[in-house]
Amino acid sequence: EIHPILKARIGVWELILNQNPKKLNNYFNELQNPFEIADFAVIASRLLWMYYSATESIPFLDRIDTKQFPVVKDYFQKGRYNVLLLTLAINHYLKQDTANAKSIFKLVDSNTFAYDIVNIDFYLAWMERLRAL
Numbered sequence: 001e002i003h004p005i006l007k008a009r010i011g012v013w014e015l016i017l018n019q020n021p022k023k024l025n026n027y028f029n030e031l032q033n034p035f036e037i038a039d040f041a042v043i044a045s046r047l048l049w050m051y052y053s054a055t056e057s058i059p060f061l062d063r064i065d066t067k068q069f070p071v072v073k074d075y076f077q078k079g080r081y082n083v084l085l086l087t088l089a090i091n092h093y094l095k096q097d098t099a100n101a102k103s104i105f106k107l108v109d110s111n112t113f114a115y116d117i118v119n120i121d122f123y124l125a126w127m128e129r130l131r132a133l
Contacts, residue, residue: 004036008044028060034068038084057094078112105130
């Protein structure tokens with residue numbers, strides 16, 4: 001089985017290079033585990049916003065139900081969940097839905113943020129923008 005992060009990368013590059021969103025959407029639709037959904041969503045959205053369109057919202061993010069995630073999370077899961085929350089807030093911001101962007105951003109726990117340190121500059125810039133709401 002291909003890991004959700006690799007599926008996200010393959011799907012995004014298929015969209016960018018071949019203008020074919022089918023693989024990206026199919027991969028997302030196959031996911032069942034909430035943390036696999038989070039991994040996929042975070043990686044795919046960051047790549048899309050960095051290399052495809054920095055100003056467009058991503059429709060499949062609207063289908064993520066945060067209530068599917070367990071209330072009690074270990075440290076690693078909490079980090080993954082925080083980045084997902086930030087991703088969802090960004091997506092609402094790009095849809096010009098500042099009320100939801102702000103309310104979701106308030107749920108991000110900055111004490112357990114930044115497990116994805118490789119791309120921290122991308123997220124820090126967005127955190128500053130969302131703090132200004």
